[in-house]
Amino acid sequence: MKKTITINVNGKRHALAVDAKDLLVDVIRENLGLTGTKKGCEDGECGACTVLIDGEAVNSCLVLAISVEGEDILTVEGLSDGLTLHPLQQAFIDDAAVQCGFCAPGMLLSAKALLDNKPNPSEPEIREAIAGNLCRCGGYVKIVKAVQQAAEMLQHAAVPQPAGRDS
Amino acid sequence: MLPQTFEYLKPASLGETLDALDQLKDKRVHVLAGGTDLIPFLRAGLKEADYLVDIGGSGLNGVTLEKNQAKIGAMVTFTTLGRHAEIARWLPAVSEAARQVGAVQCRNRATIGGNLCSAVPSLDGAPSLLTLGAKFRLQAKGKERLVPAEQFFLGPRQTVLQPGEILTEIIVRLQDNFGTSFLRFGRRKALTLSIVNVAAGVSVREGKEITAARITLGAVAPTPIRAYKAERTLEGREVTPELLAHAAEVAAGETSPISDLRASADYRRRISAVLVRRALENSVGRIAARVSP
Numbered sequence: 001m002k003k004t005i006t007i008n009v010n011g012k013r014h015a016l017a018v019d020a021k022d023l024l025v026d027v028i029r030e031n032l033g034l035t036g037t038k039k040g041c042e043d044g045e046c047g048a049c050t051v052l053i054d055g056e057a058v059n060s061c062l063v064l065a066i067s068v069e070g071e072d073i074l075t076v077e078g079l080s081d082g083l084t085l086h087p088l089q090q091a092f093i094d095d096a097a098v099q100c101g102f103c104a105p106g107m108l109l110s111a112k113a114l115l116d117n118k119p120n121p122s123e124p125e126i127r128e129a130i131a132g133n134l135c136r137c138g139g140y141v142k143i144v145k146a147v148q149q150a151a152e153m154l155q156h157a158a159v160p161q162p163a164g165r166d167s
Numbered sequence: 168m169l170p171q172t173f174e175y176l177k178p179a180s181l182g183e184t185l186d187a188l189d190q191l192k193d194k195r196v197h198v199l200a201g202g203t204d205l206i207p208f209l210r211a212g213l214k215e216a217d218y219l220v221d222i223g224g225s226g227l228n229g230v231t232l233e234k235n236q237a238k239i240g241a242m243v244t245f246t247t248l249g250r251h252a253e254i255a256r257w258l259p260a261v262s263e264a265a266r267q268v269g270a271v272q273c274r275n276r277a278t279i280g281g282n283l284c285s286a287v288p289s290l291d292g293a294p295s296l297l298t299l300g301a302k303f304r305l306q307a308k309g310k311e312r313l314v315p316a317e318q319f320f321l322g323p324r325q326t327v328l329q330p331g332e333i334l335t336e337i338i339v340r341l342q343d344n345f346g347t348s349f350l351r352f353g354r355r356k357a358l359t360l361s362i363v364n365v366a367a368g369v370s371v372r373e374g375k376e377i378t379a380a381r382i383t384l385g386a387v388a389p390t391p392i393r394a395y396k397a398e399r400t401l402e403g404r405e406v407t408p409e410l411l412a413h414a415a416e417v418a419a420g421e422t423s424p425i426s427d428l429r430a431s432a433d434y435r436r437r438i439s440a441v442l443v444r445r446a447l448e449n450s451v452g453r454i455a456a457r458v459s460p
Contacts, residue, residue, distance in 0.1 A: 003175075013260045019168065019172075019350075020172075020173055020219065021168045021169040021171065021172060021173065022168050023168060023169065023206075026168055043210070044206075044207060044269075044272070044273060045358055047270070047272060050272055052231055052277075056275040057244070057271050057272070057275060058272050058275050058276050059272045059276075060204075061206075061431035062202050062203050062207070062276065063202060063276070064175065064202065064206070064219075065207075066175050067175070067177070067199070067202075067221055067223065083197050096415065108251070110219060110271060110272070115270070119351075128271070128357075129271055131270045131271070131356065131357030131358065132269070132270025132271050132272045132273060132358055133355060161257045
């Protein structure tokens with residue numbers, strides 16, 4: 001029996017009729033047509049289906065759609081405003097951190113969750129943040145480098161605090 | 168979609184959850200916590216469900232520190248547990264375990280209660296709790312009991328939980344002068360079952376004599392096990408590197424590991440000795456005069 005749920009995906013509200021057995025990854029890909037979220041292992045091992053739920057990275061293949069009623073979900077399509085690439089996306093291009101590209105959406109979102117919590121992560125912190133994302137091309141070195149570059153770009157772009165704010 | 172049809176319930180309180188579980192006792196019911204263990208099982212057909220009862224609305228997601236004890240709700244995620252500053256300070260072994268489970272995506276969903284109830288022999292959530300002498304609060308409609316962590320596990324994927332009963336809370340005593348440490352060893356650091364995991368806890372008097380020692384190992388027996396003989400070799404003796412190494416060998420001798428695709432039984436025994444020694448060393452190093460919150 002289908003139930004209608006409301007979820008916010010990339011800032012847009014969607015009312016969707018879902019079955020209890022529908023997984024979030026399928027609803028994102030099939031019902032919403034957002035195929036940037038990939039299906040890899042479908043077992044929570046590879047991270048290709050990573051999306052952010054309320055800012056935290058999760059494997060959408062292990063989440064029942066019916067259980068995320070009302071939540072805010074970010075997929076790779078929501079990273080850019082449609083005109084300018086997100087610094088992470090730009091850095092992935094600049095550093096050639098994409099080979100076949102299958103892991104890239106998940107990598108980008110795991111990196112986004114990291115940088116939102118920790119704007120200036122160390123290399124071990126970056127590696128830990130993407131430990132749940134497998135890149136079968138083996139391109140981890142460039143991915144780590146791209147995340148470092150994106151962190152720099154984001155900090156550079158950040159509006160400086162007005163003088164005297166701390167005092 | 169999952170290859171089976173079931174009904175999904177998300178009761179809005181613990182009372183409603185226990186009512187629902189009581190009414191559905193005769194059905195194939197599974198409790199949904201973080202889903203990181205249950206969903207793959209449902210997909211693979213290793214578990215079949217008529218109903219999933221999501222306990223995310225049951226108010227079991229708090230961590231509270233009282234004067235002498237910490238109370239951890241069963242629905243607390245490993246991310247929340249691993250980030251909790253007071254848990255890291257008072258129960259470092261619990262914190263270390265929480266931060267090493269799976270990977271970020273897993274820790275953001277997986278819960279301590281779900282991990283314990285999965286009862287896989289390699290579960291990383293259990294050893295620290297056995298070492299700390301934690302108690303588990305189990306609740307069913309109109310019923311409640313406290314079970315020592317050590318008595319909760321019966322075998323691989325088997326616990327003392329009865330139909331209609333759920334784990335709601337973990338209670339851990341906070342002890343001054345008790346240093347703890349959790350270590351795991353796997354084929355990689357993330358997303359792999361532990362080949363061996365160990366939690367040690369040690370109390371030392373005047374920087375010398377060991378007054379209490381606790382050692383728990385996982386993935387080397389059907390359930391997490393205490394290494395009682397090793398603990399007895401430590402208690403009452405003076406801390407020396409040789410004694411800790413000896414106790415670690417004794418602990419390794421108390422394991423009964425299997426050979427599987429992750430490691431041979433012999434390898435597991437050898438790694439057990441190394442991890443126990445390191446965990447004991449860490450624990451001794453962490454003892455400091457602390458005052459309960």
